[in-house]
Amino acid sequence: MTVKVGDELPTFTRETGFANWNRYAAVNDEFVPIHMDDAAGEAAGNGGAFGMGNLQWAYLHNMLRSWIGENGEILSIEVQFRSPNVKGQTVTAKGVVTAIDGDVISLDVWTEQQEGTKLAPGSAKVKMGK
Amino acid sequence: MADSNISEAMKAAVGTETSRSTSYPISESDIRKWAMAVYWPDKAPAVFTDPAAAAKTVHGRLVAPEEFNPFAWAAAKNELLLTGGLPSRMVNDPDSSERALGIEGPGLKFMLNGGMICEYGVRMGVGDVITGTNSVGEYSEREGRLGLMLFSRGVSTWVNQNGELVRRTTNTLIRY
Numbered sequence: 001m002t003v004k005v006g007d008e009l010p011t012f013t014r015e016t017g018f019a020n021w022n023r024y025a026a027v028n029d030e031f032v033p034i035h036m037d038d039a040a041g042e043a044a045g046n047g048g049a050f051g052m053g054n055l056q057w058a059y060l061h062n063m064l065r066s067w068i069g070e071n072g073e074i075l076s077i078e079v080q081f082r083s084p085n086v087k088g089q090t091v092t093a094k095g096v097v098t099a100i101d102g103d104v105i106s107l108d109v110w111t112e113q114q115e116g117t118k119l120a121p122g123s124a125k126v127k128m129g130k
Numbered sequence: 131m132a133d134s135n136i137s138e139a140m141k142a143a144v145g146t147e148t149s150r151s152t153s154y155p156i157s158e159s160d161i162r163k164w165a166m167a168v169y170w171p172d173k174a175p176a177v178f179t180d181p182a183a184a185a186k187t188v189h190g191r192l193v194a195p196e197e198f199n200p201f202a203w204a205a206a207k208n209e210l211l212l213t214g215g216l217p218s219r220m221v222n223d224p225d226s227s228e229r230a231l232g233i234e235g236p237g238l239k240f241m242l243n244g245g246m247i248c249e250y251g252v253r254m255g256v257g258d259v260i261t262g263t264n265s266v267g268e269y270s271e272r273e274g275r276l277g278l279m280l281f282s283r284g285v286s287t288w289v290n291q292n293g294e295l296v297r298r299t300t301n302t303l304i305r306y
Contacts, residue, residue, distance in 0.1 A: 023167040029202045034242075044240045045276050053243035054197070058168040061197050070177045071188040073250070074196050080245035080302075122245070129188075 003105055003128065009095035012063040016051055017087045024055045051085035056093075056111045056120040063093040064109070064126055071129030075104065079122030083113075090114040095124070103127050135236035135280045135305075136269045143231045146266045152207040153200035153260040161194045161256065168195065181256075193255040196248075196297070200260045224305050227282065231266070236280055236305065244281055244302035251295035259291045267300055280305040 014020060018036075025031050030052055033040035041049035057079060064074050085091055091111050099106040105128065110121040158181065165174035176183035177193070184192040194200075212230050225235025254260060267283025282303050288296040 020170060023170050027164045027167040027202060028199055044242070053245070055168070057246060058195070058197050061195060062168060065175070065195070070175070076247075076249045078245070078247035081243050120245075 001128070003097055003100060005097050005099060007097040009063060009067045009097075009107070012059055012066065012093040014059060014091055016085055016089050016091050018049070020055065021049075021051050024052055024058070028052075028054060030054065046084045046086065048086060050087075051091075053079075053081040053120065056081065056085060056091070059091065059093040059111060060095075060109050060120070060122070060124070063095060064107075064124060067095070068126050069129030073127040073129075075125040075127065077109065077122060077124040079109070079120045081120050083117060083119045085111075085113070085119055091119065098123075135238065135271060135278065137234065137236075139231075139233040140228060140236075140269055140282075143228075143233060143266050144268055146231060147211050148227070148230055148264050148266060149211055150209045150261065150263045151201050151205040153258075153262075154204065154206045156194060156198075156200050156254055156256055156258050156260070158192055158256050160200070161192055161198065164198050165195055168197075189253055189255060191255050193253040196250055196253070198254055200254065200258075201262060206259075227266070227284070227303075238280060238305040240276075240306050242304045242306075244304035246302070247300045249298045251297060252290060254290070254296055260288050260296060261290075262286055262288045274304075274306065276306045278306070 021035050025035060034044050035049055035052055038048040041047065060077065060079065061074065091113060093111050095107045095109040097105055098108050105126050107124045107126065109124045111119045113119060162179050165178035177187055178195060181192050212232065224238050224241040228235035265285045267285045270281045272279060282305065284301045284303065286299045290296050
């Protein structure tokens with residue numbers, strides 16, 4: 001595969017809510033009230049329970065892994081959690097190639113909800129699998 | 131409202147090593163369950179669930195997703211390098227990091243995961259034992275939609291049983 005600046009990565013999309021969050025809590029022991037209980041989420045100023053930033057992080061990794069292949073490498077990734085992932089949102093992980101330096105590919109990556117609002121914008125560097 | 135929630139004691143604590151943990155050996159089941167959760171409701175890729183498929187990759191064995199946390203539920207060994215209290219991972223208390231340092235926290239009520247920066251080294255795989263060392267990162271603050279927001283960073287460095295870097299992560303905790 002020839003990679004060019006501006007290439008968009010195949011996306012990774014999930015309908016989100018307690019079914020996802022509880023499964024993630026179960027493997028990461030992340031039973032934090034704001035992710036489990038609407039009253040706690042509302043008290044924290046977010047209108048109800050909301051999903052883990054760590055799960056947005058995982059969805060971005062899923063997208064990158066699918067693109068680079070099993071033998072590819074994620075070298076680095078950074079993300080800011082800007083907006084809460086509330087129940088019922090369709091969250092999509094996206095990426096676009098911003099630079100290529102030898103075999104290191106730089107990308108803008110982010111998750112967004114169904115209306116296009118970015119939840120977790122960031123960047124990453126990867127190497128494609130051979 | 132306070133002009134600043136960052137005290138001189140908090141500034142002086144930056145760089146302090148707070149805790150060190152050593153994982154149990156990573157098992158196939160640990161990896162498989164993690165992958166099932168993060169890919170749900172689709173099936174996880176075979177490289178995370180099927181040792182035979184994983185053996186055909188450059189890794190030659192079942193490896194974990196990069197974001198896998200071998201310390202999630204328990205660690206073989208937790209060492210507190212401070213005497214003030216439990217590290218933040220172990221209690222749901224916004225001031226726990228400062229308490230562990232033996233200094234007064236800002237007393238803010240809520241905390242959120244603000245973001246992460248991660249550099250990866252070698253992959254984690256079945257049988258690996260990971261040692262993670264946590265230290266205090268920089269503090270900063272700014273006005274946000276919920277008032278004055280405090281950003282505190284924690285730096286976590288993980289190495290495997292061979293001393294190879296697995297990952298270095300800077301987590302940002304937002305308190306308000």
